[in-house]
Amino acid sequence: MRQTWVTPGGVHPPENKLQSLTQPIGSLPIPDKLVVPLGQHIGAPAIACVSVGDKVLKGQKIADPAGTVSAAIHAPTSGIISAIESRPVAHSSGMDALCVEITSDGDDKWIEKSGISDFEHTSAKALLSIITEAGIAGMGGAGFPTAVKLNPGFQRPIDTLIINATECEPYITADDSLIRERAEEIIEGIGILSHILGNPHNILIGIEDNKPEAIEALAPHTQDTGINVVSFPTKYPSGGEKQLIYILTGKELPSGQIPADIGMVCVNIGTTHAIKRAVVDGEPLVSRVTTMTGEACEINRNYDVLIGTPVEHMLEHNNFDAQSCSRVIMGGPMMGFSLTSKQIPIVKTTNCILAPSVEEIPHNEPAQPCIRCGMCAEACPVSLLPQQLLWYSQAEDHERLEAHNLFDCIECGACSYVCPSNIPLVQHYRSSKSDIKKAQEEKVKSTQARERFEFRQQRIELAEKEREAKRAARREAAQQAQASTGTDAMADIIAAAQARAAAKTTSPEQELAKLQRAVSSAEMRVEKAQVKLDAALENAEPTEKINILSAALSGAQQKLEKAKVRFAEHPN
Amino acid sequence: MAFKQVSSPHAHGAQNTAKVMQLVVWATIPGLIALTWHFGWGSFINVILASITAVVSEALILKMRRRPVGFYLGDYSAVVTAVLLGLALPPLCPWWVVVVGTLFSVVIAKQLFGGLGYNPFNPAMVGYVVVLISFPIEMTTWVAPLALLPDGITHPDFLESLKLVFFSTSPMDGVTGATPLDSFKHAAGLTVDQIYQQDSLFSQAMFAGVGWEWVNLGFLVGGIVLLGSRVFTWHGPVAMLVTLALMSLIFWDSGSSQSPGSPLMHLFSGASMMGAFFILTDPVSSAVSNRGRLIYGALIGILVYIIRAWGNYPDAVAFAILLANFTAPFIDNYTLPRTYGHTDRRKATERLEDK
Ligand code: SF4
Ligand code: SF4
Numbered sequence: 029m030r031q032t033w034v035t036p037g038g039v040h041p042p043e044n045k046l047q048s049l050t051q052p053i054g055s056l057p058i059p060d061k062l063v064v065p066l067g068q069h070i071g072a073p074a075i076a077c078v079s080v081g082d083k084v085l086k087g088q089k090i091a092d093p094a095g096t097v098s099a100a101i102h103a104p105t106s107g108i109i110s111a112i113e114s115r116p117v118a119h120s121s122g123m124d125a126l127c128v129e130i131t132s133d134g135d136d137k138w139i140e141k142s143g144i145s146d147f148e149h150t151s152a153k154a155l156l157s158i159i160t161e162a163g164i165a166g167m168g169g170a171g172f173p174t175a176v177k178l179n180p181g182f183q184r185p186i187d188t189l190i191i192n193a194t195e196c197e198p199y200i201t202a203d204d205s206l207i208r209e210r211a212e213e214i215i216e217g218i219g220i221l222s223h224i225l226g227n228p229h230n231i232l233i234g235i236e237d238n239k240p241e242a243i244e245a246l247a248p249h250t251q252d253t254g255i256n257v258v259s260f261p262t263k264y265p266s267g268g269e270k271q272l273i274y275i276l277t278g279k280e281l282p283s284g285q286i287p288a289d290i291g292m293v294c295v296n297i298g299t300t301h302a303i304k305r306a307v308v309d310g311e312p313l314v315s316r317v318t319t320m321t322g323e324a325c326e327i328n329r330n331y332d333v334l335i336g337t338p339v340e341h342m343l344e345h346n347n348f349d350a351q352s353c354s355r356v357i358m359g360g361p362m363m364g365f366s367l368t369s370k371q372i373p374i375v376k377t378t379n380c381i382l383a384p385s386v387e388e389i390p391h392n393e394p395a396q397p398c399i400r401c402g403m404c405a406e407a408c409p410v411s412l413l414p415q416q417l418l419w420y421s422q423a424e425d426h427e428r429l430e431a432h433n434l435f436d437c438i439e440c441g442a443c444s445y446v447c448p449s450n451i452p453l454v455q456h457y458r459s460s461k462s463d464i465k466k467a468q469e470e471k472v473k474s475t476q477a478r479e480r481f482e483f484r485q486q487r488i489e490l491a492e493k494e495r496e497a498k499r500a501a502r503r504e505a506a507q508q509a510q511a512s513t514g515t516d517a518m519a520d521i522i523a524a525a526q527a528r529a530a531a532k533t534t535s536p537e538q539e540l541a542k543l544q545r546a547v548s549s550a551e552m553r554v555e556k557a558q559v560k561l562d563a564a565l566e567n568a569e570p571t572e573k574i575n576i577l578s579a580a581l582s583g584a585q586q587k588l589e590k591a592k593v594r595f596a597e598h599p600n
Numbered sequence: 601m602a603f604k605q606v607s608s609p610h611a612h613g614a615q616n617t618a619k620v621m622q623l624v625v626w627a628t629i630p631g632l633i634a635l636t637w638h639f640g641w642g643s644f645i646n647v648i649l650a651s652i653t654a655v656v657s658e659a660l661i662l663k664m665r666r667r668p669v670g671f672y673l674g675d676y677s678a679v680v681t682a683v684l685l686g687l688a689l690p691p692l693c694p695w696w697v698v699v700v701g702t703l704f705s706v707v708i709a710k711q712l713f714g715g716l717g718y719n720p721f722n723p724a725m726v727g728y729v730v731v732l733i734s735f736p737i738e739m740t741t742w743v744a745p746l747a748l749l750p751d752g753i754t755h756p757d758f759l760e761s762l763k764l765v766f767f768s769t770s771p772m773d774g775v776t777g778a779t780p781l782d783s784f785k786h787a788a789g790l791t792v793d794q795i796y797q798q799d800s801l802f803s804q805a806m807f808a809g810v811g812w813e814w815v816n817l818g819f820l821v822g823g824i825v826l827l828g829s830r831v832f833t834w835h836g837p838v839a840m841l842v843t844l845a846l847m848s849l850i851f852w853d854s855g856s857s858q859s860p861g862s863p864l865m866h867l868f869s870g871a872s873m874m875g876a877f878f879i880l881t882d883p884v885s886s887a888v889s890n891r892g893r894l895i896y897g898a899l900i901g902i903l904v905y906i907i908r909a910w911g912n913y914p915d916a917v918a919f920a921i922l923l924a925n926f927t928a929p930f931i932d933n934y935t936l937p938r939t940y941g942h943t944d945r946r947k948a949t950e951r952l953e954d955k
Contacts (some may be wrong), residue, residue, distance in 0.1 A: 035940075039613065041611050041613070042611075100767070132903060161698060198611065229918075270940060270941065274940070280940055280941050281941055282941050282942075282943075283939070283940075283942050284941075355606055357610055359608075361608075361609060361610040361611035362608060362609040362610075362611060363608050363609065364608055364610065364814065365607075365608055365611070366608075367605045367609075382610075384610070389610050389611060390612075392606060393616075394671070394719075396617050396671075396674075396675055397715065397716045397717035397718070398717050399617055399620075399677070399717050399883055399884055400717065400884050400888060400892075401617075401620065401831070401832070401883045402832070402833065402881040402888060402889075403615065403830070405888065405889065405890075405937075406830070406833065410939055410940035410941070411937040411938060411939050411940060412937075412939055413888055413889060413936065413937065415888060416888060416932070416948070426946060427950075431936075431946050431947065431948050431949070431950040432936065432946075432948065433939040433942065436939045436940060436942070438939060439608075441608050441609030442609075444609050444612070445609050446613045446615060447615050448615040448616045448617040448619070448620050449616075449617045450612065450616065451609050454607060454608060454609065455607040458607075464936060476837065487856075498700075508722035595868055
């Protein structure tokens with residue numbers, strides 16, 4: 029047995045996994061209309077490359093990735109593009125977003141598939157481009173474009189590949205059933221990943237010990253492959269990337285860094301299956317395994333669902349009872365979000381549709397005051413003090429929130445789960461996080477505005493001083509001219525004029541040098557900001573960070589412009 | 601059809617505040633039984649009287665503050681405060697002492713600070729200290745333990761006790777006596793051994809003081825139950841008891857006439873166990889992090905000992921806890937846990953510019 033490490037905190041909510049595991053993965057009839065959102069991943073939404081009225085085949089690309097951090101989108105079935113417009117989508121904000129609607133023709137006719145049988149002899153670059161073209165994004169929940177993750181750059185050699193099969197959220201069994209039924213394909217997918225990453229030293233499949241069948245299913249295929257299946261005690265949230273890294277390796281991912289920075293890559297096990305399909309079978313990502321569960325549905329099982337299938341279609345085929353249902357959740361009961369409409373489609377990251385009855389998940393009780401009991405702190409997997417975060421979040425004390433590491437909160441909900449006062453802690457944290465981000469952006473903006481203003485003010489002052497100096501000089505000259513009577517006085521005037529001239533020539537030179545230095549240092553700053561931004565883009569940092577960096581870049585550029593203007597305006 | 605939007609997590613554990621508070625009340629029962637057994641019905645009457653006063657006054661205040669009365673009363677926090685105060689007050693003390701103490705606890709120390717969760721000081725202890733300072737005679741008259749009553753005399757029965765509480769004008773005679781901590785305070789010039797031989801409070805006891813050892817054992821049992829149900833963590837109580845024991849060991853002075861008493865005597869006398877498991881664990885007014893609670897508990901242990909040994913009052917738990925309440929926010933600022941992915945602990949007062 030390989031050693032594993034234990035994270036602090038964590039909770040043990042009822043697992044509720046058995047009910048959806050009684051039957052094998054099934055399939056649903058093809059819905060009449062599929063709604064495929066263009067932004068199903070982290071990063072820029074894809075750009076539609078079809079137009080309304082076009083006929084498409086299953087697997088045909090309907091949207092191109094927009095830039096590096098993005099993913100292509102494909103038609104989940106054959107049919108006709110019937111609309112490209114804003115629709116409600118799966119997003120915690122409940123906002124609408126651009127979607128492509130396909131009216132299915134019922135044939136489900138594939139494009140011509142071209143797979144690669146010997147990926148070992150294919151270059152990493154070619155495989156990465158297949159993965160990009162297949163539109164694969166992390167299927168565990170975050171939806172990060174996989175090809176970007178698999179390409180950390182030569183300066184970050186990868187020695188550990190972690191496959192996340194934890195599936196720690198209650199109710200969800202999508203990965204579990206996928207492993208039970210398609211272990212061989214999964215291991216082949218892991219082989220491809222390993223090849224792309226230059227055969228990392230350690231390949232670990234992290235899985236909770238509540239999935240013995242899945243562990244057994246993996247065993248015959250991992251023999252003599254160097255792949256380690258590591259099981260560890262079930263506890264929520266072990267499946268968080270940071271938690272899993274610690275459990276398997278005893279290392280912590282430093283705050284603000286990505287796993288590649290410490291030589292690791294973490295991929296969800298469902299994603300490895302999609303990669304195998306893309307590379308070996310030539311099938312882009314058009315469907316995924318999703319758990320349909322909860323007491324408000326008569327049938328609880330896993331389905332291979334086409335991306336874009338409206339939730340309503342799934343619910344109907346499982347005899348959904350709207351009366352007894354407390355809410356429809358996309359994802360699990362701990363981190364999933366409640367849907368506002370049944371029209372919302374399944375996307376690449378949808379691992380579960382949970383329709384619990386009111387008895388199962390009652391309506392939220394009103395929050396009582398925090399009694400500072402500390403149960404939340406005992407449950408927090410990253411050792412925060414949720415009660416203090418709540419306090420400062422209500423006080424809107426941003427500095428204290430940052431000092432209490434609000435941004436290290438993974439929003440796992442363990443704290444709210446145990447809170448005896450029913451306080452929706454995570455909701456408070458989310459809104460504080462977005463407030464702080466907004467404030468930071470505004471600060472960047474206002475600093476720029478202030479600098480512009482100050483610069484203008486300076487220029488006006490300078491001009492005024494110059495004018496004043498000239499006036500004074502004229503006055504003096506006039507007075508002296510009046511007073512002068514002899515050559516002595518004349519000589520004085522000449523001497524004074526010479527002195528003035530001398531003063532003028534030395535100081536402007538220095539002035540000019542100073543301005544020049546200002547220009548070149550501003551140039552350097554612009555260059556540095558550009559490098560940082562490029563690096564961030566390449567590493568596919570979160571959008572907020574990129575926004576801040578690009579704001580910093582444009583700030584630096586503005587300063588450079590100013591410096592140049594000052595340089596040019598100088599009289600010499 | 602549109603659904604309601606609710607924030608995650610959707611699942612919730614079984615715990616709720618009312619249940620936690622009820623559990624705390626149940627956990628005081630072993631202590632209450634010990635008190636009643638050894639000191640008569642007085643404590644029981646205190647608890648009931650304080651509870652009624654607390655619930656009525658909290659309801660009135662909530663009404664005045666225009667808060668939903670049922671919702672806030674339902675958290676049982678007023679009852680917990682009342683029960684703890686009732687247990688701390690001397691048995692058979694006049695009814696108005698109980699009522700005044702409770703009113704101070706609930707109205708001034710809790711509701712005027714904003715209600716449950718916002719009180720910087722432990723309400724029960726505020727009430728206790730107010731009556732202790734205002735009515736020193738009533739507050740320092742303790743009933744003698746059953747075992748030490750003269751032959752043929754028992755504690756007054758329940759009705760008799762009620763009469764004493766409501767109609768007696770002077771503290772009752774015959775059944776009062778000193779507490780072990782009093783004995784130590786006032787037995788100047790005697791060595792510990794001499795006190796133990798001469799004072800029947802000790803000579804007839806098993807290991808600490810007649811009656812008191814049982815009361816403290818009762819609260820210890822209740823506290824262990826609460827610890828087992830994870831109502832609080834071990835850090836605060838253990839830190840307090842360990843420092844209290846250490847202090848009395850350091851200043852034991854080999855039992856000379858200067859000695860303030862043995863560790864066992866201090867651990868099982870006065871309000872030691874009740875303070876450790878029921879008062880300093882009040883989460884609202886204590887430090888929040890586990891490390892913070894270690895420091896907080898240790899501070900209380902030290903203060904209790906200092907006041908008992910060298911202060912003016914024989915027992916000190918109430919004062920020590922109130923003093924420590926003052927320091928809790930400062931302790932909090934410097935005892936943040938180390939967050940995952942950070943190499944250092946941070947300070948709550950850290951400014952972004954400092955970095
Ligand atoms: S669990 Fe709830 S009530 Fe207890 S300290 Fe945390 S937020 Fe407050
Ligand atoms: S949601 Fe955040 S604060 Fe709450 S337990 Fe999870 S990480 Fe800790």
